[in-house]
Amino acid sequence: xxxxxxxxxxxxxxECADWLQAQMAGPFADIRGIPxxxxxxxxxxxxxxxxxxxxxxxxxxPEAWGGRDATLAQQVIFAEEYARxxxxxxxxxxxxxxxxxTVLAFGSEEQKARYLPGxxxxxxxxxxxxxxxxxxSDLANxxxxxxxxxxxxxxxxxxxxxSLAHYSDMIFVVARSEEGSKGPxxxxxxxxxxxxxxxxVRPIRQINGEAEFNETFLTDARCPADAMLGAAxxxxxxxxxxxxxxxxxxxxxxxMQFRNELDAVIAAAKANGRMVDAxxxxxxxxxxxxxxxxxxxxxxxxxxxxxxxIDGAALTYKIQxxxxxxxxxxxxxxxxxxxxxxxxxDDYAWGALPNLYLYSRAxxxxxxxxxxxxxxxxxxxxxxxxxxxxxx
Numbered sequence: 001x002x003x004x005x006x007x008x009x010x011x012x013x014x015e016c017a018d019w020l021q022a023q024m025a026g027p028f029a030d031i032r033g034i035p036x037x038x039x040x041x042x043x044x045x046x047x048x049x050x051x052x053x054x055x056x057x058x059x060x061x062p063e064a065w066g067g068r069d070a071t072l073a074q075q076v077i078f079a080e081e082y083a084r085x086x087x088x089x090x091x092x093x094x095x096x097x098x099x100x101x102t103v104l105a106f107g108s109e110e111q112k113a114r115y116l117p118g119x120x121x122x123x124x125x126x127x128x129x130x131x132x133x134x135x136x137s138d139l140a141n142x143x144x145x146x147x148x149x150x151x152x153x154x155x156x157x158x159x160x161x162x163s164l165a166h167y168s169d170m171i172f173v174v175a176r177s178e179e180g181s182k183g184p185x186x187x188x189x190x191x192x193x194x195x196x197x198x199x200x201v202r203p204i205r206q207i208n209g210e211a212e213f214n215e216t217f218l219t220d221a222r223c224p225a226d227a228m229l230g231a232a233x234x235x236x237x238x239x240x241x242x243x244x245x246x247x248x249x250x251x252x253x254x255x256m257q258f259r260n261e262l263d264a265v266i267a268a269a270k271a272n273g274r275m276v277d278a279x280x281x282x283x284x285x286x287x288x289x290x291x292x293x294x295x296x297x298x299x300x301x302x303x304x305x306x307x308x309x310i311d312g313a314a315l316t317y318k319i320q321x322x323x324x325x326x327x328x329x330x331x332x333x334x335x336x337x338x339x340x341x342x343x344x345x346d347d348y349a350w351g352a353l354p355n356l357y358l359y360s361r362a363x364x365x366x367x368x369x370x371x372x373x374x375x376x377x378x379x380x381x382x383x384x385x386x387x388x389x390x391x392x
Contacts, residue, residue: 005073005077006073009071009073009074009077012074012077013077013081016056016077016078016081016082017081017084017085019054019056020056020081020082020084020085020087021085023050023085023087024085024086024087027050028043028046028047028050028087030043031043031044031047031088032085032086032087032088033086033088034088036208036210036355037089037091037163037164037210037212038164038210038211038212040088041091041167044088044091045091045122045125047087047088047091047122048090048091048092048122048123048125049121049122049123050122051122052066052120052121052122052123055067055068056078057096057120057121057122058096058100058119058120059074059075059078060075060101061100061101061104061116061120062104065100065104065112065116065117065120066116066117066119066120066121067120076299079256080256082256083254083255083256083257083259083260084256086260089257091125091164091167092119092122092124092125092126094126094127094128094163094164095119095124095125095126095170096119097245098126098128098172098242098245099115099119099126099170099172099191100116100119100120101242101245102172102229102238102241102242102245103115103116103191103229104116105241106189106229106230106238106241107229108226110226111191111226111227111229115170115191118169124169124170125164125167125168125169125170126168126169126170126171126172127162127163127164127165127168127170127171127194127216128162128163128171128172129144129159129162129171129172129173129174129192129216130142130159130174130239131159131160131161131162132144132157132158132159132160133158133160138372139174139239140183140184140187140236141183142157142174142175142176142187143157143176144156144157144158144159144173144174144175144176144218145157145175145176145177146173146175146176146177146188146190147177148225149222151224151225152222152223152224152225153175153177153188153190153222153223153224153225153227153228154220154221154222155173155175155190155192155218155220155221155222155223156218156219156220156221157175157218158215158216158217158218159171159173159215159216159218160204160213160214160215160216161204161213161214161366162201162213162214162215162216163212163213163214164212164214165194165201165214165216166201166203166211166214168194169193169194169195170191170192170193170194171191171192171194171199171216172189172190172191172192172229172242173189173190173191173192173218174187174188174189174190174235174236174239175187175188175190175235176188177232177233177235178232178233181233184236185233185236186233187233187234187235187236187239188228188230188232188233188234188235189228189229189230189234189235189238189239190223190227190228190229190235191223191227191228191229192221192222192223192227193223196221196222197221198218198219198220198221198222199216199217199218199219199221200216200217200219201214201215201216201217202214202215202216202217206358206359206362207358207361208355208358208359254321255291255294255295255298255321258291258294258321258324258325258328259291261325261328261332261352261353261356262284262287262288262291262328264332264352264353265284265287265328265331265332265335265353266284268332268335268336268353269284269335272335272336272337272339274334274335274337280331280334280335283327283331283334284331287324287327287328287331290320290324291324293320294317294320294321294324297316297317297320298317315373315376315377315380315381316373316377316381318367318368318373319364319370319373319374319377321363322363322364322367322370322373323363323364323370325356325360325363326360326361326363326364328356328360329356329357329358329359329360329361330357332353332354332356332357333353333354333357335353336353336354340353340354340357
């Protein structure tokens with residue numbers, strides 16, 4: 001695998017870097033580098049619309065739907081420069097990186113016209129209705145049900161860990177549409193309006209004080225019959241393709257954020273004298289090596305031709321970055337020492353590095369626990385049997 005950058009690519013880098021740096025130093029300086037996803041939501045929505053107005057919102061999409069038809073190299077460059085500029089985490093990450101590519105891959109022309117413009121314009125925020133109380137990492141165990149009633153799907157059930165549901169306009173929901181079906185069979189993939197009777201959102205308070213996650217209750221909630229991606233009963237296929245998009249180009253931007261976090265740890269170790277500790281230096285070196293390996297692995301993963309397929313590299317990526325970042329959070333606390341134990345002010349006013357530690361405790365759980373990721377690697381990557389065969 002080799003992903004090189006041509007002179008044209010480097011000119012594109014200069015263009016997007018100049019624009020992003022100017023925005024973060026000018027009209028959107030107030031949201032540059034803010035650590036918490038739930039901070040400054042109105043301004044973050046304005047930022048989404050500013051990106052859209054200058055066609056930076058979804059550059060990998062076709063031009064016809066608000067993108068730039070950007071090449072893979074250009075998408076990687078933009079993700080890197082976005083993080084380098086200190087731009088805030090995208091509040092519509094799920095819409096731009098997950099819903100949009102899935103609609104492009106599976107949606108009809110009418111569905112594309114209905115859903116893509118709002119995402120591209122930054123005016124329609126999306127959330128994800130996958131996990132349930134008994135179907136977190138085991139997504140195929142969903143109990144939420146959907147039944148046809150005239151021209152609508154009527155949906156009943158509960159979703160949990162629904163990121164930013166309390167700020168979202170739309171949600172995609174995996175629901176069981178075939179009575180008596182089990183596992184991945186009989187599921188359907190529905191696109192639903194959050195602003196309707198029958199959908200209740202309850203925030204879940206996290207260890208760092210934020211309430212990014214939510215419980216979402218659906219009681220006779222409705223969506224039109226034609227708001228289904230793919231065919232009825234084939235929702236598992238759509239859901240798995242969406243998870244492949246989740247391992248897409250945005251991983252490179254994520255790694256630039258990791259770069260910023262590691263640099264902050266190094267700066268703190270130099271400032272308070274902990275860098276003279278041989279064990280701290282060794283752990284920093286290990287973190288640096290791990291970050292570089294993740295970059296090479298992500299580039300190898302992205303060099304595949306089918307971005308809707310989860311290959312072996314993609315199967316390993318989640319457990320790799322989640323474990324690395326959890327360890328980085330622990331390193332940050334050891335570097336800061338007692339200074340990391342006390343918040344400034346009220347309401348969990350932690351600094352960036354203590355917040356990194358608190359948030360990273362969940363990295364090895366959400367999006368598929370490390371244990372489930374190992375099962376995925378064994379079964380889907382290596383083709384190992386799900387259960388031992390023969391007599392024990």
